[in-house]
Amino acid sequence: xxxxxxxxxxxxxxxxxxxxxxxxxxMNHEYMSWYRQDPGLGLRQIYYSMNVEVTDKGDVPEGYKVxxxxxxxxxxxxxxxxxxxxxxxxxxxxDRATGELFFGEGSRLTVL
Amino acid sequence: xQSVTQPDIHITVSEGASLELRCNYSYxxxxxxxxxxxxxxxxxxxxxxxFSGDTLVQGIKGFEAEFKRSQSSFNLRKPSVHWSDAAxxxxxxxxxxxxxxxxxxxxxxxxxx
Numbered sequence: 001x002x003x004x005x006x007x008x009x010x011x012x013x014x015x016x017x018x019x020x021x022x023x024x025x026x027m028n029h030e031y032m033s034w035y036r037q038d039p040g041l042g043l044r045q046i047y048y049s050m051n052v053e054v055t056d057k058g059d060v061p062e063g064y065k066v067x068x069x070x071x072x073x074x075x076x077x078x079x080x081x082x083x084x085x086x087x088x089x090x091x092x093x094x095d096r097a098t099g100e101l102f103f104g105e106g107s108r109l110t111v112l
Numbered sequence: 113x114q115s116v117t118q119p120d121i122h123i124t125v126s127e128g129a130s131l132e133l134r135c136n137y138s139y140x141x142x143x144x145x146x147x148x149x150x151x152x153x154x155x156x157x158x159x160x161x162x163f164s165g166d167t168l169v170q171g172i173k174g175f176e177a178e179f180k181r182s183q184s185s186f187n188l189r190k191p192s193v194h195w196s197d198a199a200x201x202x203x204x205x206x207x208x209x210x211x212x213x214x215x216x217x218x219x220x221x222x223x224x225x
Binding site: 004031033035040041042043044048090092094098099100101103104105106 | 116121144146148153154155156157158161163202206211213215216217218
């Protein structure tokens with residue numbers, strides 16, 4: 001089954017404690033992206049990757065890092081989380097043939 | 113720059129009634145338009161998309177959308193809603209064949225019995 005898998009789905013942490021949200025896709029897509037969803041703001045892109053070792057900033061990259069060492073994985077790293085990073089995070093991969101974005105189920109992060 | 117406006121933050125509809133969700137976009141060239149649905153606790157799922165051809169497109173779950181270039185709109189409709197249609201709906205626009213989609217703020221649909 002084609003899917004994008006994120007972990008953890010839920011996480012509560014404290015300010016300054018580094019964390020990583022993993023994302024993996026099994027569709028061999030080159031493009032992957034991270035979004036955050038906040039009420040009234042829709043989805044905003046954090047970072048994206050066009051292929052292995054190629055990443056770039058989206059609209060709201062501050063406070064986040066990413067890496068793309070393998071095609072299937074695209075982890076999101078919060079080196080020093082702050083309360084304003086409390087949000088619902090989605091990973092997505094893009095099917096170039098159909099133009100469709102495939103989304104993971106989301107990771108709800110709370111930073112105290 | 114591309115942008116999407118969903119004027120309705122929240123819509124309540126009775127089960128069996130019709131539903132229309134509005135989407136207006138701003139884009140300088142031929143747009144690639146999408147509607148996604150997010151059920152509670154789930155990721156976003158593609159309902160339908162438009163990039164050319166017939167301006168009335170059919171999607172999954174009985175949804176359809178109509179592209180109106182003159183009005184820069186891509187409204188989503190369903191003739192008869194089911195309780196399972198309660199969800200948040202997002203309209204998105206992007207360049208043809210490009211991954212750079214812009215999403216609207218979303219419309220939450222509540223279905224009452």
